Amino acid sequence: MRGLFLALATLLAFASASPAEETALGPPGPRGDVSVSTLRPTGAANAATLADAAVLNGINALFHVPVASVVAGLDVAAPMRQAVAAARAAGRPLIIPSVAGGACFRIGSSLDIARVEIVGAGGCVTTSAPTDLFVTTDTLAKVHDLTILHDGPAGRVFALNHDAHEIYRNRITARNGANPDPVIEFTASNVHIHDNSITNLRPGALTWRQIRNDPARISINNQVIRNSMGGTGSGGWIGDSGTAARPEGTLVAFNESVLTGGPFLTLSSVMSARVFGNMMDQNDARGALRFEPGGYGGYGIDGVLVSGNYISAVGGKAKAPAIQNQAGRNGAVAGGVRFIGNDIAFGTMGASLVPGITASFVGNYMHGHAAGHCVQFSDAALLGTVDLGPADQCPGKNHLLITGHPLAGATRSTRLGTYATATGGGYLSIAHGLAAIPTKFKLGASAYGAGAAAISGVSVFVVSVDPTNVVVAVTPTGIRSQGNIVVTLESEL
Structure with missing residues (x-):
């Protein structure tokens, strides 16, 4: 019951996520610079983010993307590509600010974000198209502090090829139940996916996948750490496409998962x-x-x-x-x-x-x-x-x-049996308590305790074994008075 409440609470928290506080927009600064005059936070929650953005001297996406188009919910993929290209050429971050009314930048086709840092400053990006949202055709993409919604019937939020990408502190929601694609996919090396909140409402679809698919590029030293994941989707998958050798050296650590659609x-x-150190709760019949x-x-x-780890298959x-x-x-x-x-x-x-x-x-x-x-x-x-x-x-x-x-x-056990010298008939049956017929034995015997026999010695050895018992031959020597001999049997599968 605790797991079910946790699943519902996590799912509601993720699904109700909305873009961060609105920011009043001033005119873009020179060359689209982000500055205190360009982005005026309306709440304290945005102040630190926007101050950081100002220090970074990033390029404001609204220098290239008409704010009226964002508010109207139009496809702004083309001007966003111009903004990405400008940030790449300048070697400066691209800032995605919030827009009055909470409108998101709607993207109808893929954005190549290779060699660009994208910083969410209260802004959000969304698509309902059957497309991958962010893709890379080269190295060094970085996306952080951004709210992202993928509502399309196909496509990934991140399709990361090549090396050295970092995706962190984003709030990601994938909620079209007909979409079978992973939310995040990466193929090469030194990709770090960390500290994100991911809501996967694609039943059974993977939340993330590491798949090596290019023989010319290895897939090594990747990390998926400290992410919170919830929803009806499945978790992660590591493997290859069948055309390139397997990945190496992946770290999956300190994630919290309440995903009910798969392992x-x-x-x-x-x-x-x-x-x-992961928390793996709920899951489905596959464990x-x-x-x-x-x-x-x-x-x-x-x-x-x-x-x-905490590993649980209750769902x-x-x-x-x-x-x-x-x-x-x-x-x-x-x-x-x-x-x-x-x-x-x-x-x-x-x-x-x-x-x-x-x-x-x-x-x-x-x-x-x-x-x-x-x-x-x-x-x-x-x-x-x-x-x-x-x-x-x-x-x-x-x-x-x-x-x-x-x-x-058990797989191994130690059991005691009592053999009466007067009536034992030379054999003693002891229940071994193992999950199969044991193959390894260690025996010992001694006369002690109440009613112990007085003997000079005793020989014991295994004569037969079945699924429940071991039969031991007991041969006392030099009996001076009848009594009991305690046999110790150690059995192992």
Whole structure:
């Protein structure tokens, strides 16, 4: 219930976002300069932003874009391209101011913002056209402090090719439910997406996608950090187009997500990804964190560190395992995945895995699951590739269920059995409590406690094992008086 209230509150907060306070407009300064006389803030909230803009000596977009056209809601893509070109040529920021009445700059076709810094000074940009809004055909685009609305039936808000772009402190809303495209997409290196508020109301569509699609340009050292994301869309995706090798070195950290249309993050192909400190809430039946290996040349996923996250798959559509994978394509696998110190909560269970992943679990806390176990394997072969670690990561429940095995249980256990020398018949059956038939054993025996036998020695060894019990042969020697022998059995899958 807490998650549902959080989802609704976040969604309402995002969906009701409006452009910042209006700013009274004076005539543009020389060459479109932003100055205190050019932009007069009507509220204290804009004062710092506009003062910063004045210091930057940016170019006012309204020097090129008629304010009457903005107020009338006309397509101002052509004059905006002139403004962008002027800022690029001058090497100065382009300032998007607010307009009386809260009117937004309406853009009907793509703007190439390569090598330009765009600063929102209370202004907003919108499109209802089936187009990508901001695109890059070169490096070094920067957009910040801008309110952006994409209401078109197709197209991305940002389609970032080439290297070294920075998108931050923007309020972004994508709300056409028929639009299947990612809200933000980047393809190359050193792209930083941070500190944005993103409302994705495109059911199931990705909020962001890193996709390497050009063999001539690597995709490395990208960051998606400290963003707030909410809505009916899905989260992020990292992989390649099938025509270029996989991305490398992506950091996804400290994001807060209440997205109900899909996983917080899906990994397809990547070498070295770090997923730190995120809040992954709601999601859908596909879980919060998903591994779907299969990229160019059969490469999949290698070296993923997942640490310090809140990972939950509770959503309005279904309860599901929080962490899931699927069999790789073209022989690709997910390897070297480490889950360390995560809070994995609610949903059906913490993780449901199929062959094709190598992983380890250390220091996690799995709780609140609907099932009586925390992890499920579809095949016992996963015992050779996934180390679930200590059972105390799953307090109060069985650690593991393997499909086809009659009982859930642990991956290792220590059990005691009592053998009576007078009536034991030479054998003792001990329930091992494991999630499959154990293959490793360590035995010990001693005569102690009330009713202990008086013996000179004892021999114990395993003679048979089944899905629930281990049968141990017990042979005491030198019996001086009948009594009990305690057998210690350590079993491991």
